Amino acid sequence: VDLDKKVLTDTEHVKQLQRRHEAVSTGTAVVGSSSQVAHGPNDDSRLTNKERLDKYKEQRGEIATKIKQLQQRVCSI
Numbered sequence: 001v002d003l004d005k006k007v008l009t010d011t012e013h014v015k016q017l018q019r020r021h022e023a024v025s026t027g028t029a030v031v032g033s034s035s036q037v038a039h040g041p042n043d044d045s046r047l048t049n050k051e052r053l054d055k056y057k058e059q060r061g062e063i064a065t066k067i068k069q070l071q072q073r074v075c076s077i
Helices: 002-026 049-076
Strands: none
16 A cells, blocks of 8 residues: 555656656646746757857856856855
């Protein structure tokens, strides 16, 4: 009985993730609760692959910079 309950829970979770992914990718995301914040319509759908790649690289660079700054701050403490 417990195993059946777990399978049902897992199946429902998968369905929920699929719905959330669909909502985010189509830009129709509705925030269900604060712990499940869906990032609404993203303009990536209108970008070319090169523009998406450029945006990704830019974001990755910003994150790398922030990580280095945090590491320096931690080392100086």
